[in-house]
Amino acid sequence: MARYRVGLETRERILAATRRLLSEFGIEGVTLKAITDQAKVGAGSFYNLFDSKDDAVFEVVREAVEAVDPDPAGAGTDSLEDLVDAFVAFMTGSSPIARIYLQLAGRGLTDPAIASRVLRSHRRRVERFADAWQRHEPGLDAIEAEHRAEVTLAALTGLGMTALMDPGFDMRAHAQRVLQDPRLQPER
Amino acid sequence: MARYRVGLETRERILAATRRLLSEFGIEGVTLKAITDQAKVGAGSFYNLFDSKDDAVFEVVREAVEAVDPDPAGAGTDSLEDLVDAFVAFMTGSSPIARIYLQLAGRGLTDPAIASRVLRSHRRRVERFADAWQRHEPGLDAIEAEHRAEVTLAALTGLGMTALMDPGFDMRAHAQRVLQDPRLQPER
DNA sequence: GCAAAAGTGGAACGGACACTCCAATATGTA
DNA sequence: TACATATTGGAGTGTCCGTTCCACTTTTGC
Incomplete structure (x- = not known):
């Protein structure tokens, strides 16, 4: 244009x-x-x-999301920890645009046009997390990795919402649990 | 009035x-x-x-949330499974008011008046989940139970958002993972 | 240096929407 | 019954906002 x-x-x-x-x-x-x-x-x-x-x-939101990507080139070198950190940074970092991202997602709940945009970016993110899960735990089958990614991401999103509403909420501490949580960890 | x-x-x-x-x-x-x-x-x-x-x-939203409470009297008899089921039912059930609940939460991200309402109900819910965690795993200390509750609920909220945007998403299946403890199960 | 296309400001438009006001009427009570 | 008070409809008010339109200026390629 x-x-x-x-x-x-x-x-x-x-x-x-x-x-x-x-x-x-x-x-x-x-x-x-x-x-x-x-x-x-x-x-x-x-x-x-x-x-x-x-x-x-x-x-603007798209650019803000991109700015915290730990592996913008998609080289496949980002670890689970990197991704979680990036997500936490995005939500609790100095840029208040994270709020907007979640609010747009909220609007997506009734506006199909927005929903498709949000879902598309969600899918990409799930894939990133699933890949990281597989690097983290070689031999994990793809379906299992994707399911873990879905839950990991969901938990992070939920924690992000709470963090944005409650200034006293320590998102980082809770987010670390998401990776430590035995329910999301490999056996043994 | x-x-x-x-x-x-x-x-x-x-x-x-x-x-x-x-x-x-x-x-x-x-x-x-x-x-x-x-x-x-x-x-x-x-x-x-x-x-x-x-x-x-x-x-209206308040009434809708109340309607799916597995233990409205607060007798302390609801299990973790009950609570998760109720949450899933609320999100994927016939009442589309779940969307509204999440959207209001979205507005709470910038509107402090709404945020305090949402947070209050969130806190109540976390407590319910924490109690259920303690019943589920006696001897769990209170802080740990609350942290688990926070993460559990965050994951459910995140899954709910995805479910509401993506009609093909099987929230129930993913939600069950949230409670799965591999250490207590013979095999996955 | 010249035209075609891009860029510009801002007045005006059209519509949406939450809320107020008030005169008229219905209701409950003593 | 009489009276205070609650209830009622809906026109009107004030405000906000995204978008369009257009006459005018600037930029750029040739």
């Missing part, structure tokens, strides 16, 4: 403004007016570069 | 309408107009009986 240099710059300004607003005020604080004011841009410019307000929001 | 018989009846009609709308259209489908139309009531009547739209929504 953006073809000229100025257009690309404007696009970045808009994304930065959106990111900042999401961080500071949450998803409800992000209105088109807020974005365009913050980015010092007219509404026309916005719609010249984005299809909709949500379009910009999704892009 | 309602003092006369007619008032109480109207209140019930409003709650029934809200429940129905939540079930059918999700939280976005519930507008004041929709509620009052469905309940065949004027806006004035609504605000005579409820403080706000959210007030009615919360009440």
Whole structure:
């Protein structure tokens, strides 16, 4: 969409403004007016570069998720611990955009368009975790690894929600249990 | 608030309408107009009986959560399996209000008023699970039981989210893993 | 340097929606 | 019955917001 240099710059300004607003005020604080004011841009410019307000929001969240990936290249070198750490960092780290991610997931519960976006990224993540499980425990069959991954990730997501609502909640400590928990561990 | 018989009846009609709308259209489908139309009531009547739209929504969700409680009297007789089953039933059962519960939790991530409501009910639930853990494994110390409860519940919440977004997801099967303790089982 | 295309600001539009207000009526009580 | 108070409908209010439209300017490739 953006073809000229100025257009690309404007696009970045808009994304930065959106990111900042999401961080500071949450998803409800992000209105088109807020974005365009913050980015010092007219509404026309916005719609010249984005299809909709949500379009910009999704892009910001996508970038934030990517930023904490321990293995962005997909080299298959990330351990379970790495992945859990990355997830915890994402949820409890300085970027409040984790909230937005979970809220979007919440909207996905009734909005099929959002659900498919969220599910797609969920699937990718489950696969990453399943692979890590297999590296962690060679010989684990694929189905079993995927099931473990699903539960691991579910637990992390649930813990993340609690952590985001309760400032006193120690997500890291609980998350470590997820890997230590005998129920999720190999026998013996 | 309602003092006369007619008032109480109207209140019930409003709650029934809200429940129905939540079930059918999700939280976005519930507008004041929709509620009052469905309940065949004027806006004035609504605000005579409820403080706000959210007030009615919360009440409906609260009742739905209560309805699947395996031990409403709090007699302390519910087993871990009962609790997990109840949670799975709540999430995958016929009442689509589970979605609403999770969505409200999502809103709690940025709205402190909602967060405190959600956290309060979360705490109660964690306690129920912790107690059940202790009954399940006598001699378990209280802190350990609570930590297990926190993780168990987090995993169930996460699985619930996936289940609600992905119709093909078998939540029950995954949820059973959450309780499985390989150390107590001969073989998987 | 010139045109075609991209970029720009911001007024205006259309619609949604929670909530208020109030005059009229129904209800319960003494 | 008489009266205080609860209940009622629904028009009206105020506000917010995403998006469109368009005349004008800037950029870029040639």
